[in-house]
Structures are given as structure tokens and as C-alpha cells.
Amino acid sequence: MNIDNVKERFSSYLKAKGHRITNERLLVLESLCNNESHIDAENLFIKMRGRGLKVSRATVYNTLQLLLQSNLIKRSHFGESHHHYEPFLGGRQHHHLVCASCGKVVEFSSELLNRIQSDICDKHKFKFTGSAFQITGVCRECSEGK
Amino acid sequence: MNIDNVKERFSSYLKAKGHRITNERLLVLESLCNNESHIDAENLFIKMRGRGLKVSRATVYNTLQLLLQSNLIKRSHFGESHHHYEPFLGGRQHHHLVCASCGKVVEFSSELLNRIQSDICDKHKFKFTGSAFQITGVCRECSEGK
């Protein structure tokens, strides 16, 4: 899954919804994809500015909304008060195991979990659109270090 | 699990941690337990005020923190920007299925899910402390109504 393909998908989404395809929007997507792992809106903004890109905070937030709606990115929420965003690249679902002590985030995925969530949706007659599973614990280093 | 028992547990926790047992703290816990389903801090505050209880927003927030630490309540985070709190009454774990369209929240639990989460923790050498699984979808009424 390369960046052009992703941009292409976002452009199609925008067009389909009657939104304009602007450079700023594609830049936000590109910057998010260039980022390894999760990032929050403010830091994405700072990072983009640092790379000399001329975008405003408002556009970053606006674009993240559109990206969420287009299902190209995922939003998570760890202990803090802000959100974290990450591209959904392979379309591969994953979830997070977060250390309550040092904040380290480990990604995991489970076929069985996927099955459970579709069962739950079926049972309650919901059409699945997404999920976020977050397990909190204390990692080995933190348990031992203390 | 009745309210006095829960208050008792909170009191023990406070004592154990060297915190004082104040009327305001017990009132916050009681009000949260009286509430059916989830509520956010602001509305809990308003509700308490409405019932003539003299507490401040600061105390509500402070107490919710203590309640979280004591594992007597659970904090969730749906689409909105604020948190929702709910008592952990039976100690029974449950998760949420949220309708992306109308916001309806259905609770569910799964023994298998519990097993998966402890496997994940074992595998990554984390000591489990809690989890939040949230599935988003569109409920039947919303899919059909549209």
C-alpha cells in the first residue's frame, strides 16, 4: 500500500462527497502516513510546519475528520486528554496494549477478536463500522523497575 | 451489590491510601451509582447541584479520579470529546457497542473476550489492569430509518 494509492483513495472519497481536493488535505494525509505510529493533531501540525508546509491547525483538524470518515485513518484515545491518529494502511485492524506506567503502546491483532466483534454486531443487529479495543496494564520493565 | 457496600469499599480505599473520607466524596459515588448508565462529569455535577447537594466541579473531577484509581468505576470515551463514567457495580466487565448514527449505547460482555485479553497480556508480559473495547456500528433502526 503506497502513498499514491492512499492519496488516490482519499481523492475519490472527497470527490464522491462533493468536497474539494486541496493540496493541504493531501499533505495532511501524506504527513500522517510518513509518521511512524500514532500522532496527535497538535504534533502533526507542528511537524508539518517544521517541514515548511504551510497549513493551519484548523485545516489539520478538518482534514483528520474527513480522513476518519473516509476510513483511511484510525483514532485512538489513550490515557491523555487528546486523540491519537494513525493511518489504516494495510486496512489491517489492530488494537492497543498500553502501559499505565510508562505509556508504551504495543499493537496487537487477533483473528478471534475480529470474529467476536462481528458476532456481537450480528447479535444486536448492528452494521459494523469500526472498533477500538484498548487494554491497559503494566509492562514488564515497569513492574520490575519499581 | 448495594450502595453501602460500595461506599464501604471506597472508604477503605481512601483510608488505605491516606486520603480523607469526606462527605462530598461519598456523595459523588452515591450520585454516580444512582444514575442509570453512563454520565459525564459536567452532568453529574449539574445533577448533584439540582438535587441540592453542595459540591464543586473540582471536587467532582477529583473524586472521579479517586474512584477510577480504586477501580470502583469505569471511564469510557464515545464519539464526543468528554468522558463518560459508570459504576463497576458487580465488578462485571462489560464493553460498548455504539451506534455511529444515533449514539445509542448497548453493553455487552464476553467470556471469550476476557480470555483473549489475558492471553494478550501474558504474551506481552503485561500485568492486566483494565480494558475498554468499543465497537462502532449502525443500529437497525438507523439503517432502516434512512
Next chain:
DNA sequence: TTCAGTGCAAACAATTTGCAGTATT
């Protein structure tokens, strides 16, 4: 009697909004 906890208002952080200017369609 002490000092942790309280209420209040002010501060703060994350996000949204209003508006005048800019650029996609």
C-alpha cells in the same frame, strides 16, 4: 490543631468557529 480537601474563579489544553481572503471547480 493540623493540613488535606473544598469551593470558586481563573488558567489551561484540545478543538471548533467566524470571517475575510484564496484557490478549486
Next chain:
DNA sequence: AATACTGCAAATTGTTTGCACTGAA
């Protein structure tokens, strides 16, 4: 050419903090 999108700063929302006062230990 029209108007959706942008940047900016101001507004809003959710939460935390500072401080003088109060009450649990």
C-alpha cells in the same frame, strides 16, 4: 465566476489549578 477551503485569532468545551477557607483526623 462562484463558493468551498484556508489561515488566523477568538470562542468554546472539558478539565486542572491556585488560593483562602473549612472540616476530618
